[in-house]
Amino acid sequence: MTATAKKDPKNNEDNEQMNFSADVSRLLNIVANALYTNHDVFLRELISNSADACDRLRYDAIQKPDLTADNANFRIHIYKDTDTRTLTITDNGIGMGKAELIDHLGTIAKSGTAALMDKMSKAGKGEDPLKLIGQFGVGFYASYMVADYVTVTSRKAGSKAIWTWESDGASGFNVRKATTEEETKLDGDRGTAVTLNIKDEGCDFLLDEKIKQTVETYSDHIDVKIFLGTPAETDSGEGQPINKAQAIWTRSKQDVTPEQYDEFYKHITHGFDEPLLTSHWRAEGKIEFNALLFVPTMRPWDLYDPSRQASMRLYVRRVFISDNVEGLTYPWLRFVRGVVDSEDLPLNISRESLQYNPIIAKIRTSTTKRILSDLDKLSRDDWPGFITFWGQFGAALKEGLYDAIEHRDAIFKICRFYSTHEEGEKFVSLEQYIERMDEDQKDIYYISGENLESLKNSPQIEGFKAKGIEVMFFTDTIDDFWLQNATEYKGKTFKSVTKGDIDLGNKKDEKETAKEAEEHKDLLENLQKLLDEDVSEVRISSRLTDSPVCLVAPDGGVDMHMERVLKIHQKYAGDSKPVLEINMGHGLIQKLETLKPKSDAFKDAASLLFDQAKIIQGEPVKDPAGFARRMASFMEKGL
Numbered sequence: 001m002t003a004t005a006k007k008d009p010k011n012n013e014d015n016e017q018m019n020f021s022a023d024v025s026r027l028l029n030i031v032a033n034a035l036y037t038n039h040d041v042f043l044r045e046l047i048s049n050s051a052d053a054c055d056r057l058r059y060d061a062i063q064k065p066d067l068t069a070d071n072a073n074f075r076i077h078i079y080k081d082t083d084t085r086t087l088t089i090t091d092n093g094i095g096m097g098k099a100e101l102i103d104h105l106g107t108i109a110k111s112g113t114a115a116l117m118d119k120m121s122k123a124g125k126g127e128d129p130l131k132l133i134g135q136f137g138v139g140f141y142a143s144y145m146v147a148d149y150v151t152v153t154s155r156k157a158g159s160k161a162i163w164t165w166e167s168d169g170a171s172g173f174n175v176r177k178a179t180t181e182e183e184t185k186l187d188g189d190r191g192t193a194v195t196l197n198i199k200d201e202g203c204d205f206l207l208d209e210k211i212k213q214t215v216e217t218y219s220d221h222i223d224v225k226i227f228l229g230t231p232a233e234t235d236s237g238e239g240q241p242i243n244k245a246q247a248i249w250t251r252s253k254q255d256v257t258p259e260q261y262d263e264f265y266k267h268i269t270h271g272f273d274e275p276l277l278t279s280h281w282r283a284e285g286k287i288e289f290n291a292l293l294f295v296p297t298m299r300p301w302d303l304y305d306p307s308r309q310a311s312m313r314l315y316v317r318r319v320f321i322s323d324n325v326e327g328l329t330y331p332w333l334r335f336v337r338g339v340v341d342s343e344d345l346p347l348n349i350s351r352e353s354l355q356y357n358p359i360i361a362k363i364r365t366s367t368t369k370r371i372l373s374d375l376d377k378l379s380r381d382d383w384p385g386f387i388t389f390w391g392q393f394g395a396a397l398k399e400g401l402y403d404a405i406e407h408r409d410a411i412f413k414i415c416r417f418y419s420t421h422e423e424g425e426k427f428v429s430l431e432q433y434i435e436r437m438d439e440d441q442k443d444i445y446y447i448s449g450e451n452l453e454s455l456k457n458s459p460q461i462e463g464f465k466a467k468g469i470e471v472m473f474f475t476d477t478i479d480d481f482w483l484q485n486a487t488e489y490k491g492k493t494f495k496s497v498t499k500g501d502i503d504l505g506n507k508k509d510e511k512e513t514a515k516e517a518e519e520h521k522d523l524l525e526n527l528q529k530l531l532d533e534d535v536s537e538v539r540i541s542s543r544l545t546d547s548p549v550c551l552v553a554p555d556g557g558v559d560m561h562m563e564r565v566l567k568i569h570q571k572y573a574g575d576s577k578p579v580l581e582i583n584m585g586h587g588l589i590q591k592l593e594t595l596k597p598k599s600d601a602f603k604d605a606a607s608l609l610f611d612q613a614k615i616i617q618g619e620p621v622k623d624p625a626g627f628a629r630r631m632a633s634f635m636e637k638g639l
């Protein structure tokens, strides 16, 4: 979306009235109308923009040192003027030219904006729109929480022109040549000055104490010095920085408080949540880096948006390089936020070549191991926390089971599933499953499907329950995908209970099975004949105890639920016929055997049994009208 020029006859190149793009207008509307109690956020956002601007110039100046020739010390100033009721934030960062003022402050460049707005307008049922904005970062527009008018004067490093952007945050904005008075607000020959006309809601920000306290709370870790007062005051020797100005990840763990970690987390995520897991360490040895990584508590709204970018920031020896380095982390860890600061990469590396750099791959391996082992630890030390994590991110993490074989075992260690072992909805691990296995059990049994309740009532698991053999419930769509590649764990194969002939250790040998089949040969054959179009085989079940029939996939076939999922995702075109298993211990089947196979009753019963098996499976019946008719006729007889 773009900002557009207003149809104003006075418009000219040096002074343009513009309309905000539609998404900015909507965002401003939300910000202005939000009953917002936490106004402090605006200062955090403006300081963060200033710090970003310094980071960007620091990077560019590696190639072109001239850009910072006037003053290589990056700094931010905040000062108030109680007479005019204004608050000004200046930085000597990279600055903006005219086009940038229009683009960056008149539109929202981020991908997924439309989706977010959509979500926000639908928020209400337990979802706080501000939380959504928070995840997205209202950014610069947060100024309008406390200001009714904002003026931004900026000079791009290396350029002479100075432009001013101004707006009441409602009717659009104006971009024009800066006045001489505005020019003096800049700190040296570059950078930006943002001046807010404070409205009543924000008047406490006209107090030095309040400003100081807010900076200490939110921006202590910003590694650019922040001064209270004007640049001129600092140059004349007054004023001390009010923040520590030391990159938090370079400090040692003992020196950082949990609150400081939280602030930093909020700074990089714009988040309203707290980190669930904080991993801070220094890697030494073949490669050296500092890492400070977080697992959020809340799933970001765009976790499954394919255009979502990775969210680790890369620094090289304290210089910010990029927050979008492909290969720095795995797609299935895209929820991990934080900073990696490398000691090994060259500073003048081009951002584009980074993804092919072997050091990046090594960092990825090392951070992944660390995160996985910390999550494993979390599962032992903080079960409620771990369960929150699993609910929010488990499905994403499981993508790694087919994406990164080298980490597969570590991911499996973290995975939790529902199972027949735990009544209620507790999660079990594969380790626990294996521990409980009987010595002669070779496989890990599972059944997959979206709905836990119907899985619990599946006829296919009856025999397992009766024998006390644990079956895992795989309830995420992703499960059917990883199961195609990750076929075993610790030498135990994953085996679907809805597929193939299963030996439940009934101690029936082949001879006995054959004998039983022989005894009921006619019944099996007659059913087969009637249902030939729909089933590949009718056989006597060893997995049923209570239900008369069930469907399973043939021995060499694809698990039935998997087949359905794959078809939905167009990854599978096959159409295999299932096997119908019948329970010879069931009265209904025994009765059926006594009927004349040519009779209508036998035909109708066969057809009803098959349809019933399909319904339990969650699949539609082929001929609903016929099904209803047969059903009604049976009911009539029964009543």
Ligand code: ADP
Pocket (backbone or CB within 6 Å): 045, 049, 050, 052, 053, 091, 093, 094, 095, 096, 104, 105, 137, 138, 139, 140, 141, 192
């Ligand atoms: P974000 O920081 O998440 O990109 P913002 O709304 O905070 O979103 O800012 C929008 C853009 O405006 C920034 O990406 C940046 O390009 C530009 N910008 C804002 N403040 C400054 C500043 N002080 N110096 C340079 N550019 C800035």
Ligand code: MG
Pocket (backbone or CB within 6 Å): 045, 048, 049, 137, 139, 140
């Ligand atoms: Mg910002």
